[in-house]
Amino acid sequence: MKAIDYLVNEHEEIILFTDRLEEECLKIMEDKLIDEKFFRAAIRYIREFADGVHHKKEEDILFKYMVESLGPAAEKLVKNGMLVEHQMARAYCMELEKSLESYLKSKDNRDLLQVITNTMSYVNLLRQHADKENKVVYPFAQKHLSNEIKDKIEIESFDLVEIEKRLMPMKEELKKIIFS
Ligand SMILES: [Fe+2]
Numbered sequence: 001m002k003a004i005d006y007l008v009n010e011h012e013e014i015i016l017f018t019d020r021l022e023e024e025c026l027k028i029m030e031d032k033l034i035d036e037k038f039f040r041a042a043i044r045y046i047r048e049f050a051d052g053v054h055h056k057k058e059e060d061i062l063f064k065y066m067v068e069s070l071g072p073a074a075e076k077l078v079k080n081g082m083l084v085e086h087q088m089a090r091a092y093c094m095e096l097e098k099s100l101e102s103y104l105k106s107k108d109n110r111d112l113l114q115v116i117t118n119t120m121s122y123v124n125l126l127r128q129h130a131d132k133e134n135k136v137v138y139p140f141a142q143k144h145l146s147n148e149i150k151d152k153i154e155i156e157s158f159d160l161v162e163i164e165k166r167l168m169p170m171k172e173e174l175k176k177i178i179f180s
């Protein structure tokens with residue numbers, strides 16, 4: 001399925017992004033300084049792309065059809081696993097933003113530690129989450145969804161990808177900040 005290949009490619013991008021977040025945390029440990037511009041761009045990238053683009057496609061299309069048509073095992077896998085982890089990712093991002101704001105005001109090392117902790121919680125979660133989807137969830141969908149449903153997923157994903165294209169200039173701007 002092209003829709004699944006597309007999601008796997010987005011995982012590759014997200015994993016490169018988590019590597020960059022980890023690198024930035026190591027830098028903080030050495031320098032005891034925060035690059036505010038980097039973290040603001042990273043938080044925006046998480047919200048607009050990792051969540052707003054990637055998780056949205058999973059939730060609104062692939063997972064929706066898995067829950068509707070693949071029975072209780074798929075429903076459990078999606079609702080108790082993947083969707084809970086998406087919520088956790090959102091919560092870590094929110095906590096990261098809070099700790100960043102606190103640190104910028106206080107310059108307290110405790111707040112700095114929270115920035116590192118929240119960033120690495122997000123990194124660790126996303127790495128294992130993407131791996132589970134690549135190895136378990138997507139192959140499960142590929143194997144068990146009917147051809148009729150797969151066709152619907154392909155069409156709906158293609159439509160959403162077309163809409164997402166207008167966000168790409170902003171994504172490139174953020175990537176310039178994050179990967180420079
Ligand atoms: Fe996901």
Ligand SMILES: [Fe+2]
Binds near residue numbers: 011
């Ligand atoms: Fe994913």
